[in-house]
Amino acid sequence: MTTTQHEAFTVHRPADPVVVPLPLPPAGHFIAGAFVPGSADSPRIDVVNPATEEVIASIHAGTAGDVDTAVAAAVEAQKSWRNTTPKERADVLNLIANIIEANRAAFEAIESANTGKPPAVAEDDVTSTIDTFRFMAGASRTLTSMAGGDYATDHTSVILREPVGVVGVITPWNYPLLMAAWKIAPILAAGNSIVLKPSEQTPLSTLKLAEVLAGRIPDGILNVVTGQGRIVGQRLSEHPDIALVALTGSVTSGQAVAETAGRSVKRVHLELGGKAPVVVFPDADLQAAAAGVRNAGFWNAGQDCGAACRVLVHEAVAEEFTRYLVNEVGTLVVGAPDSGADVEIGPMISRAHFERVKESLADARAAGLTIALGGSVLEGTGYFIEPTVITDVPSRAPIATHEIFGPVVTVETFSSTEEAVRRANESPYGLSASVWTRDSSLTLRVPKQLDFGTVWVNSHLVLACEVPWGGFKGSGYGRDLSLYALDDYSRTKHVMINHGA
Numbered sequence: 001m002t003t004t005q006h007e008a009f010t011v012h013r014p015a016d017p018v019v020v021p022l023p024l025p026p027a028g029h030f031i032a033g034a035f036v037p038g039s040a041d042s043p044r045i046d047v048v049n050p051a052t053e054e055v056i057a058s059i060h061a062g063t064a065g066d067v068d069t070a071v072a073a074a075v076e077a078q079k080s081w082r083n084t085t086p087k088e089r090a091d092v093l094n095l096i097a098n099i100i101e102a103n104r105a106a107f108e109a110i111e112s113a114n115t116g117k118p119p120a121v122a123e124d125d126v127t128s129t130i131d132t133f134r135f136m137a138g139a140s141r142t143l144t145s146m147a148g149g150d151y152a153t154d155h156t157s158v159i160l161r162e163p164v165g166v167v168g169v170i171t172p173w174n175y176p177l178l179m180a181a182w183k184i185a186p187i188l189a190a191g192n193s194i195v196l197k198p199s200e201q202t203p204l205s206t207l208k209l210a211e212v213l214a215g216r217i218p219d220g221i222l223n224v225v226t227g228q229g230r231i232v233g234q235r236l237s238e239h240p241d242i243a244l245v246a247l248t249g250s251v252t253s254g255q256a257v258a259e260t261a262g263r264s265v266k267r268v269h270l271e272l273g274g275k276a277p278v279v280v281f282p283d284a285d286l287q288a289a290a291a292g293v294r295n296a297g298f299w300n301a302g303q304d305c306g307a308a309c310r311v312l313v314h315e316a317v318a319e320e321f322t323r324y325l326v327n328e329v330g331t332l333v334v335g336a337p338d339s340g341a342d343v344e345i346g347p348m349i350s351r352a353h354f355e356r357v358k359e360s361l362a363d364a365r366a367a368g369l370t371i372a373l374g375g376s377v378l379e380g381t382g383y384f385i386e387p388t389v390i391t392d393v394p395s396r397a398p399i400a401t402h403e404i405f406g407p408v409v410t411v412e413t414f415s416s417t418e419e420a421v422r423r424a425n426e427s428p429y430g431l432s433a434s435v436w437t438r439d440s441s442l443t444l445r446v447p448k449q450l451d452f453g454t455v456w457v458n459s460h461l462v463l464a465c466e467v468p469w470g471g472f473k474g475s476g477y478g479r480d481l482s483l484y485a486l487d488d489y490s491r492t493k494h495v496m497i498n499h500g501a
């Protein structure tokens with residue numbers, strides 16, 4: 001077996017760029033069912049296409065006052081929305097799914113232009129977004145509470161499931177529309193209303209959603225305020241009329257939100273970072289494992305909290321596996337989204353993030369680590385970085401412990417199952433992991449010992465709306481998707497009726 005000599009990575013760019021105008025949404029906050037301008041003196045934030053570095057839009061930097069106006073609208077809308085039946089709410093969620101489907105092309109174009117993601121990834125995002133609304137529409141109609149009963153003499157207990165109230169939502173830039181859907185669908189399904197702050201870097205698909213839903217869903221149940229985390233996100237975390245704040249983002253932002261929310265004893269739901277170990281046992285199908293890492297380590301250019309980015313492979317097969325992995329990753333196609341259907345890897349989201357990934361690669365090089373593939377930035381316009389494989393990585397090396405959030409996979413080795421489990425768990429994160437083996441005795445024993453919210457066996461990054469997603473440890477708490485998300489966005493009330501003589 002040999003390592004294929006792969007061609008140097010280059011950035012595919014459209015030969016003859018066709019300039020199709022983007023179906024941009026209005027700039028402004030979406031409050032009580034309509035777009036409103038930001039405060040007169042609020043600054044604007046440029047929105048950049050990371051493949052071309054062009055400014056494609058500009059949004060309002062919201063203020064605490066804008067948040068207060070949106071919360072007031074959400075409080076008002078809550079009064080009737082909370083009393084709708086599950087069927088009525090499901091009808092609204094199904095309508096949202098249908099409207100997104102009818103506008104699919106616009107959402108895909110906006111998402112690719114704002115994040116640089118390849119068409120295949122944008123298409124998958126929109127498909128998953130639609131499915132999230134459809135799943136939550138159906139799931140919310142199956143919700144039950146514990147059956148009533150007499151637990152004290154002459155007293156009957158009834159357990160009610162209620163909405164929590166107004167929920168503040170803060171979303172990240174890596175899957176802007178999909179991460180918004182993971183919050184909006186269960187939060188509305190559970191009878192709450194929302195004030196949502198999209199990432200200041202990628203607000204366009206969320207604003208587009210507001211635009212296409214305006215007048216089609218009850219006013220005020222979904223409000224959007226654009227702007228910076230430390231102002232708009234901060235106000236959402238402290239606002240007295242917000243019952244719960246749900247954030248998907250970095251650990252630092254999660255800590256800030258939890259700290260602020262703690263002052264008003266607000267509930268918090270946190271989906272934070274990850275550094276997923278991929279544990280490859282010696283009996284595994286090594287080619288399948290390598291192909292799995294090619295897909296799950298580099299999907300969305302590795303800007304994925306569940307990315308298969310940290311391989312732990314048994315030393316007996318490390319060389320063979322690494323050869324397969326380098327061959328696989330060497331075939332990835334890097335490029336701008338409009339450069340062809342075969343593009344698989346887009347740019348980093350921003351200049352700042354590009355510089356961060358570049359710095360991590362420079363540190364790895366300076367530490368003398370083996371760069372088996374890639375390892376450099378790609379010159380020219382756009383924030384492109386070569387798909388990279390770093391091998392012979394020692395235990396606890398910084399590149400293998402902190403989240404890079406780019407197209408970078410590291411390979412470490414282990415010599416026993418116990419060591420593999422210990423090393424995999426030696427991480428501040430606990431979001432997801434995978435185990436690759438054909439030994440059926442390991443397929444449940446090892447996942448049970450791993451401290452991660454999702455563990456795949458012979459697979460990685462396969463998600464479904466029916467099953468929960470969320471982390472342990474530094475990756476946060478709370479669950480997205482599944483009936484567990486509906487539980488997270490509900491509250492339980494006990495009513496006890498004395499029917500004694």
Ligand code: NAD
Nearest residue numbers: 171172173199229233234249250253256271272273274305
């Ligand atoms: P980020 O934390 O920089 O930003 C996320 C959101 O938080 C943005 O809207 C931002 O404006 C806001 N924010 C920032 N500081 C804040 C503050 N002090 N108070 C309130 N809000 C604040 O994260 P990002 O760079 O947009 O996204 C990447 C991160 O998100 C990665 O760490 C990734 O792992 C994580 N992520 C996790 C999941 C998951 O399901 N666990 C999914 C996607 C992304």
